[in-house]
Amino acid sequence: MNKRNFAELKEKEFDLIVIGGGITGAWIALDASRRGLSTVLLDKDDFGAATSAKSSKLLHGGIRYLQQLQFSKVRESAIERSWYQSVAPHLCHFIPFLVPCYRDIRKSKLLLRIGMMLYRVLCYGENSRIKDFHKKIPKGWFISKKKLVSLVDLAESDSLTGGSVFYESHMENSERMTLAIIKSAVDSGAFAYNYTRVERFINDDNKIKGVSVADRIDGDEFKIRGRMIINTTGPWIDGLNRTLFNSDPHDITTGFSKGSHIVTRQIIKDYAVALPSQHKGQSIVDRGGRHVFVIPWRGHSLIGTTNEPLDNGLDNLSITNKEIENLIFEVNSSIPSAKLDRNDVLYSFSGIYPLQANTIKTDTYQGTGEYLIIDHESHSEIKGLITALGAKFTTSRLVAEKTVDLVTAKLDLAVSCKTKGIPLTSGTITDIESFKDRKCVEFNHLFPVDLTQSLIRRYGKDIDSIYSLGKSEPQLLRTVSERDNIIEAEIVYIVKNEAVCHLSDLIFRRTGLGTIGNPGAQCLSQCVKIMGDLLNWDDKTRHNELESVMNHLNTAVSPNN
Structure with a gap:
């Protein structure tokens, strides 16, 4: 990757400056550089260190959107999940998820069977995009109560009727996925620098012509010129945009939620399990609340996520004692034999999720998976600036494609996307x-x-x-x-x-x-x-x-x- 030598950045004008080195910014840099655009990617901290690193590490097929009747999001997620299997086959693998079923009609086998049938229809053709037989998505199935409790020691319940098994794609290290994409962008001609903070936009009569930046390692300050600038800084989008036109900090996002995970000794080895919880979810077809996932991960269990209102700023985020206790309680309530306690918690992490809801409900998960791409020329008469707010790791490639499509249209360039199914540099493995x-x-x-x-x-x-x-x-x-x-x-x-x-x-x-x-x-x-x-x-x-x-x-x- 690029050494920390900023001389060339100071001398040339780039076609595109990408601010934010999370998963969305990484894909934008790769897409743009493969299309032949001179591109520079900047992040104020390390690459992929914030929201992109703080998830359950899933490249999910969109099954959660069934409850919200967002069928297009299901299809979209399934297709994007398939591309990851081709571009980075070494960085993801499929794991079986167990979903318990109960007599309650909302959590019943009948309703879940209907949902899974619809899910298979919406995912049709997903495997045809994956050339490597070993990376194709396995089929799911239903299991009896006896089989379910033999796999997971769930709390005894007369209402338990069995369960469903379906497969999701999981990453051992989501940070390395982000980095692999950035390294591929550099191999395609892009520049990429971490610990390089954008202080402000260079605004010339409502035309953004570059950015002023500070090297957080050596303290150097300088300007980088660019024909187009993309702000893809996630939760920090509004803060950076306010340096330009002093807009309402909630113009794009309406608030933030914090989601935390804990890592413990391994509870379940071969299956992930979606446990019922007391947390509310915002859905049309309600299964009785959100699930807490227990996922086998690197010889341990990855457990999450919580949903807490963010009330102490975007930086220096950490889990609270209350969140740890709540996750331990939820697991022990459903799997009594787990007998988790605070001594079993080996690590934790917390991520920030921008919200777009009109009314923020502190006790309800309101994530929708909806992304935003804003052309500020039509939005606020500011030329040369696009804001891209990605919502999910899985669909970040698609967000990048649509964003770079907008960039090339504005630069009057007729070049198509070159990231669908084309392997990363480290992933050219058939x-x-x-x-x-x-x-x-x-x-x-x-x-x-x-x-x-x-x-x-x-x-x-x-x-x-x-x-x-x-x-x-x-x-x-x-x-x-x-x-x-x-x-x-x-x-x-x-x-x-x-x-x-x-x-x-x-x-x-x-x-x-x-x-x-x-x-x-x-x-x-x-x-x-x-x-x-x-x-x-x-x-x-x-x-x-x-x-x-x-x-x-x-x-x-x-x-x-």
């Missing part, structure tokens, strides 16, 4: 299982089979670069984390090639070492030494970076509220 088998044999003299498979899940074809490092410098084969199956060569590769600026970038996003709990003092010491040596950190910087990571790990399990 048969994922054959690729794994081949690499396990090719690398068996250097890497154990389980290490090769882990590296493929994280890096796809880029495993070759890590292999080359290990082969040329055998000392880099030393283990950093047995729990996560990570070696020093991987850390060196990341620091040299993936735009890490802080230890937290490495621990929480590039490797995920910290996102299933504290990886241990020895692991952290190895990481800070390797990274510090490569980036020439002094002792004070190393101490501060390590302290920052430890503070985050501690707050994630013991919030100060």
Whole structure:
């Protein structure tokens, strides 16, 4: 990826400046660069560190929209889910979800059968878009009460009648998905810089001609010129737009909701389960409230999500003790044998979700999955600016396609989208299982089979670069984390090639070492030494970076509220 050299940014005028390096901004940068637009992507923090990293890691097929009778959203989500299987086959896999059924008509097998039949119709043709047989979406089925309770030790209930099994696509590391898209954009000619904050727009008589930015690493301030600018900063959209025309902060969003997850010891190994909860959901066909998901994830359970009104600002977000207790209560109520307590909570994270509801209900989930693309020339007579608010990770590619379509129309360029089913740089793998088998044999003299498979899940074809490092410098084969199956060569590769600026970038996003709990003092010491040596950190910087990571790990399990 681009080194932190801003000379070229200061000298040229770009066709497109993309502000916000979350999943939507990443796809916009890739789409635009593949169409031949000179593109620069900027983020004030690390790539994909905010909302895009704080989800249940699902590339869902839109089944939740059935309850809202949003049939077009179901179809849209299903199609977009299929594209991910082709563009990044190494970064996602299908897991079976269990949905319990009850005698209550709203939660009955009958109603769910009708829903699943309709869902299959709306998803028709999804598998035809996926060329690799191993990546096709498996069929779901219904199971008896006896079978259900043998799989999940649900609380005994006379009203329980069985359940449904359907498959969803899950990511081991959603942050690496975002990064893989950005790296592919750079490979297509884009520039991408994290920790580069846009301070204001350059406005010349209601025509935006660029942005003023600040390098948060070295403190440099400079301007970047662009023919079109896209604000895709998610929850920060209104705040950035207000620097331009002092608009009402709720012009685009009407409020924010916070959703939190916890990571615990593993409760259920082979299935995810959608548990009934006391939380309200905003839907037309009501199954009796929102579900809490318990998802098997990297040898642990990922549990969420909560829904809380946001009342303490957009930055420095963290879970509350109340949210942790509520999630533990919901799981223990439905699965008594889980016997979760606070000591089982190894990590947590919280994300912000912009709302567009006319009336905000603090006790009801109001997410709709609706995205917004606003041309400010027609919206507020400001030329050169587009705002793109993506709603879901799954449909972000489509939001990007529509946004770049608008950009090319304004620049009078006749170039079509080149992201549908076209693999990312690290995902040019036609048969994922054959690729794994081949690499396990090719690398068996250097890497154990389980290490090769882990590296493929994280890096796809880029495993070759890590292999080359290990082969040329055998000392880099030393283990950093047995729990996560990570070696020093991987850390060196990341620091040299993936735009890490802080230890937290490495621990929480590039490797995920910290996102299933504290990886241990020895692991952290190895990481800070390797990274510090490569980036020439002094002792004070190393101490501060390590302290920052430890503070985050501690707050994630013991919030100060």
